[in-house]
Amino acid sequence: MKAVRFHGKNDLRFEEIPVPQLKKGQVKIRPAWVGICGSDLHEYLGGPSLCPTTPHPITGETVPLTFGHEFSGTIEEVGEGVSDYKPGDRVCVQPIIYDSTCGSCLEGLHNCCWQNGFIGLSGWGGGLAEHIVVPTSTLYRLPDNVPLEIGALVEPLAVGWHAVELSQFKKGESVLVLGGGPIGISVILALKAKGADKIIVSEVSRRRQDFAKKFGAHYVLDPTKDDVVKRCRELCDGLGVHYVYDAAGVQAALDVGIHATRARGAVINIAIWEKTCTITPNDLTFKERRYQGVATYQIGDFQKVIDAISAGDMKPHEMITSRIKLSEVEEKGFKALIHDKDNQVKILVEVGGGS
Ligand SMILES: [Zn+2]
Incomplete structure (x- = not known):
């Protein structure tokens, strides 16, 4: 499958990588829309700093890594033991990776995990690929009146x-x-x-x-x-x-x-x-x-944001200032955010697309 992977400073590659294998308790998603974040840009310009160069304690992965932690998508396949999701479900992914065992996690503060990481920065794939597998604990369902491209904004809004x-x-x-x-x-x-x-x-x-x-x-x-x-x-x-x-x-x-x-x-x-x-x-x-x-968001914040959007209390649509293709991520995504920063709020990458 095609993916955009970060190899190191100023080295972003649109390349062919193997399709990830679905395991128990996971779902396979076709990413629909993916936002490019300031932290992605930070890695590209001066990293790797957030992205691990020695094996991440939870994912065991190092660069090169697939980028994309602000994304929505459609479930393609569900793994063994998954009963609450089915193919076709529209979701967004809460990308925090945590160990569940450290002091912060035991207090319920997973965003402050001592070993924390992010899907799309620390391993487990990323949204900027044709497929990704994630545990169901990361998933938030999108209501019918919340389009997939708005689903990609839930992460920064949270x-x-x-x-x-x-x-x-x-x-x-x-x-x-x-x-x-x-x-x-x-x-x-x-x-x-x-x-x-x-x-x-x-x-x-x-x-x-x-x-x-x-x-x-x-x-x-x-x-x-x-x-x-x-x-x-x-x-x-x-x-x-x-x-x-x-x-x-x-x-x-x-x-x-x-x-x-x-x-x-x-x-x-x-x-x-x-x-x-x-x-x-x-x-x-x-x-x-x-x-x-304050660090990112805690469990529950994604749902509150989705509810606020669905109820019409939050209208983030105009945050999307540009839509580009997966093959254009470096030129029309990262470089646009570097050279045309003031005119851009959120650039969305169309992977699977759709609404
Ligand atoms: Zn922890």
Whole structure:
């Protein structure tokens, strides 16, 4: 079968690999639509860092690995012992690989697994191939009114959803989102679904400012022109925002974010930082602010996102800015995200396609 595999830095190959064998408790899926993620790009430009170069403790695999962890598809075949799924079922895949035995897993925090990995980054295949086999525990069924291409957006949307849930945001509270890229937008969509009526976004790129507005930001600030801290206070009764979601991951944005947060508010970090940053603990202490990291999503978040989409509370369709073929992933996918970043939110790769 055809697959897009990551071999190392700047080395992505569209190549022929064997069809994976179906085992007990697994299903074989024909991927339909697959999103390209910032972490895929990060690996391509500077990796392997997330992708293992020594055998991953759970999958036992190393690069080359098939990419694609944001995907939907149709079940083609079910393995021995699988009774709750059948061929033809439309699903999306929650790609976290966890060991079930470490301290985090025993507490139910599989996303914080000590050995965690991802389908599409750490082994077990990926969405950018004509077939994949996965355990049924990864599957989420798509309702009839949720098309397969929207199914491919559930993964990035679950990241924003989880961040908003962990922040303890409540309807009526005010927020600042740092960065208007795909994750910033997924945070905005989650906030809208939860009834936020004061979403402020700070973003440098003009195009991304427009995207943020389109997806529901109430105020969009340009940190190169606006005094973001001052504006957040003005817009929030002189107090600052309740929560800041950092989807930028740069020092200047973090500094602004901390000072834009009101007393007892929180800065939630979603960004994957490429450098070490500086935080002055006194800025947290004297205002009793929290700083919290969030990692992907936990079991249940996918279902909540699917339900919100199905109910019409989340409308992510316009996140899809480009649709390409499996053979075009490097040229029209990765290179477009590098050279035309501001005009793209989510590029979807059509593998099996369909709705
Ligand atoms: Zn674990």
